Amino acid sequence: MAIIQKTNQRKARKPRFYKRKGFWLTLFLLGGVLAGLSWLWVDDYTRPYRERAQTYDLERINDLEIPSLIVDRNGKEIGRIFVQNRSVIPIDKVPDIFIKALRAGEDSRFLTHGGVDFIGILRAGKLNFQGKKQGASTITQQLARNAYGLKDEAKQRKESTIQRKLVEAFLAMRIEKRYTKSEILEFYLNRIYFGSGFYGIRSASLGYYGKEPLDLTVEECASLVTLIKTPTARSPLNNPDVNREGRNY
Numbered sequence: 001m002a003i004i005q006k007t008n009q010r011k012a013r014k015p016r017f018y019k020r021k022g023f024w025l026t027l028f029l030l031g032g033v034l035a036g037l038s039w040l041w042v043d044d045y046t047r048p049y050r051e052r053a054q055t056y057d058l059e060r061i062n063d064l065e066i067p068s069l070i071v072d073r074n075g076k077e078i079g080r081i082f083v084q085n086r087s088v089i090p091i092d093k094v095p096d097i098f099i100k101a102l103r104a105g106e107d108s109r110f111l112t113h114g115g116v117d118f119i120g121i122l123r124a125g126k127l128n129f130q131g132k133k134q135g136a137s138t139i140t141q142q143l144a145r146n147a148y149g150l151k152d153e154a155k156q157r158k159e160s161t162i163q164r165k166l167v168e169a170f171l172a173m174r175i176e177k178r179y180t181k182s183e184i185l186e187f188y189l190n191r192i193y194f195g196s197g198f199y200g201i202r203s204a205s206l207g208y209y210g211k212e213p214l215d216l217t218v219e220e221c222a223s224l225v226t227l228i229k230t231p232t233a234r235s236p237l238n239n240p241d242v243n244r245e246g247r248n249y
Contacts, residue, residue, distance in 0.1 A: 046166055053170035058178050061147050062187050064088060086199040087206070091186040094201055094213050098221040099185065105225045105249075107139040111181060115140045115172035137165075140172040143188045194224060195231030196238075208236060222247040 065084045103110050109117050120136040137145070145151060145168050154164035175184065194204035201224070205213045209220055216224070226246030227234050236243040 046170075049163065049166035050170045053167050053174060056148050056171055056174075058174065061143070061175065061179075062190075063147075064191060084199040085197050085203050085207070086190065087202040088190045088200065089202045089213065091182050091189070094185075094189060095216055095221065097218055098201070098213065098216060098225070101218075101221045101225045102139070102185075102189075102228075105222075106142070106228060110139050113138060113176075115174075115176035116169045137168070138172060139188055140175055140184055141165075141168050143184060143191065144168050144171040144175060146191055147187070192228060193231050194227045195235045219247060 064086060107113075107117065107120075109119065115138060117136060117138050120138070123136070148171065150164055150168055150171075154161075154167075157163075179187070189201040191200065193199055194201075194208075196207060198204040198207040201213050204224055204227070205211060205216055205220075208224065209216065223236055223243055223246075226243060226249070227236075229246075233239060234243050234246050
């Protein structure tokens with residue numbers, strides 16, 4: 001008799017909340033509503049930055065200051081006048097090992113992302129939360145920032161870093177749709193500053209090592225790549241030990 005009563009009591013008990021009919025359906029619907037509201041908020045918040053990213057003329061992405069050359073009667077260069085010391089070269093004049101070193105140091109998923117590396121953003125967020133400073137800008141984002149002076153523009157607008165990076169990210173995605181990866185690399189490598197007054201890969205190669213980029217060794221390629229983050233602080237002329245550490249990394 002006692003056994004029958006206990007059995008009836010168990011049957012009379014209500015199932016646990018997570019076993020009740022409709023619990024998971026309600027949870028799923030609630031999650032969907034929250035996700036939808038979050039998407040609407042993000043869409044509304046980012047709209048002005050998306051719209052501004054559409055205003056930049058992509059045809060001017062490779063507008064660069066080219067030095068005025070002084071040549072002798074035989075056409076040999078004997079001097080140049082410039083603000084930015086730069087010599088523009090096509091991407092096929094850059095050694096493949098330099099490109100690999102660049103991707104390893106600056107943007108490991110360059111060939112697969114569409115301008116923004118969302119995995120890199122999550123990783124950087126985790127490291128920054130742990131107190132380790134880590135950026136997540138892709139090569140394309142860096143190109144967008146430098147080609148259109150986004151840092152200076154953000155200062156004039158008194159915008160935060162996050163606001164500037166939103167414009168940068170949306171502009172980078174436009175660039176990826178308009179240009180090939182090779183074109184983006186060529187624009188980037190001819191534009192960026194390598195320290196000591198050298199702009200672009202060829203000027204840096206000639207200035208630091210006295211040779212054309214195709215003649216650079218693996219170590220020299222890595223030494224130049226490590227300059228990109230902090231050109232002055234990592235200069236092999238000013239701080240050879242710091243440059244060597246970055247090169248080895």
